[in-house]
Amino acid sequence: MPDPAITKSLAPAGVLRASINLGNPVMAQGTADAPAGVTVELSRAIAGRLGVPVEFLCFDAARDSFDALRGGAADVGFLAIEPARAAEVWFTAPYVLIEGVFAVPDSSPLTRADEVDRDGVRIAVKDGSAYDLYLTRTLERAELVRGPESIDVYRAQELNAVAGIRQPLSRVVTDDPTLRLVEPAFMQIRQAVATTPDRSAAAKAFLHDLVEQLKSDGFVAEALRNSGQDATVAGPA
Structure with missing residues (x-):
């Protein structure tokens, strides 16, 4: 049986409210x-x-899912670990690793990810996404242009590059011969379970241990396969 104190800490209303x-x-x-x-x-x-x-x-964006968690509307969430978020929510170790990549016009002189951060380059990003947060704190010269969907911003404003998650952005590139991916990935996105810092130490330990078990026993890998996704299961914490 679950520890009633842990259940009370993580699901105080008697139902686990999960932000997706x-x-x-x-x-x-x-x-x-x-x-x-x-x-x-x-x-x-x-x-x-x-x-x-x-x-x-x-929700349709990580920003809104994060806001629901930190604002108390949700008990747990599923977000990429980023310093800007870790200041307000608590994370387990990652359970899945995905990648952030750039795509550019086929005619672009940019051939590598480390060439994108240069003067005059404008990059489309999804507002509040993990790659938006990462690029905000790491870019020195290029400019970010934010919107609800990065590919829509890129096309509407005819920008120099678009950032996104590898799998969906790869599908966009496959369907659009005017675009090509720029390798390698510019970031690894570490997806983790999150909750608010006020949960008990025992509740946080419960989440940590459960995530580690679900990685090791094949649960996460099977869930990815069942949903047709090819992301990488994170290694042990």
């Missing part, structure tokens, strides 16, 4: 009424161990 980012198609798919994917399966696994039902709060 449908804007990351590697981690979640489906609709707000019928979400699917690895984060949905992780939510169910956590709720099952706590002995409570799960309620999904679905």
